[in-house]
Amino acid sequence: MTRSDAVAEEIVQETFFSIWQKRELLREVEKPESYFFTAVYRRVYRHYKKLALDRKAAAHIADTWGAGEEEGDAILFQESQRLVEEAIRQLPQQQQLVFRLSRQQGLNRDQIAAQLNISPNTVRNHMADAIKSVRAYLKRAALLMFWSL
Numbered sequence: 423m424t425r426s427d428a429v430a431e432e433i434v435q436e437t438f439f440s441i442w443q444k445r446e447l448l449r450e451v452e453k454p455e456s457y458f459f460t461a462v463y464r465r466v467y468r469h470y471k472k473l474a475l476d477r478k479a480a481a482h483i484a485d486t487w488g489a490g491e492e493e494g495d496a497i498l499f500q501e502s503q504r505l506v507e508e509a510i511r512q513l514p515q516q517q518q519l520v521f522r523l524s525r526q527q528g529l530n531r532d533q534i535a536a537q538l539n540i541s542p543n544t545v546r547n548h549m550a551d552a553i554k555s556v557r558a559y560l561k562r563a564a565l566l567m568f569w570s571l
Contacts (some may be wrong), residue, residue: 423466433465509559513552520548521556 424430441448441461450459510518516538523529523537524545531549535542 423463426494429469433462433469437461438467443569505560505563506556508563509556510552512559513555515547517552517555520545521552 424433437458440457446459448454511522513521519538520534523534524531527538531542531545534545538545
């Protein structure tokens with residue numbers, strides 16, 4: 423149904439995991455084979471629905487920006503940079519500083535720790551929290567953009 427072994431394996435694995443999580447509730451299922459087939463079928467359907475939405479979003483972006491491939495890539499890059507900068511500005515001051523020293527100036531953990539007079543473990547913790555926050559911000563921004571289509 424998926425024409426992809428990797429996607430099929432992932433869908434079956436997700437279905438088994440879901441069934442395992444609900445195993446106590448599923449003891450009353452009279453026909454487990456039918457239940458499993460239906461569960462897999464619904465996941466395949468959701469997979470194709472998501473692919474269709476992704477294609478629709480990509481087509482909308484291309485139509486909206488109406489740019490050539492190179493120009494479109496430049497616009498996407500600029501927009502990505504803008505969103506990352508917004509995400510960084512949302513961080514607490516110390517996380518911002520650690521993030522910028524690491525990602526923009528290329529300093530390693532020990533160099534940042536020495537420059538800021540903090541422990542390397544604190545630098546590691548700040549970086550982990552900063553990266554988590556930036557990713558969450560970018561995911562929210564992507565969802566907002568997708569749902570505004």
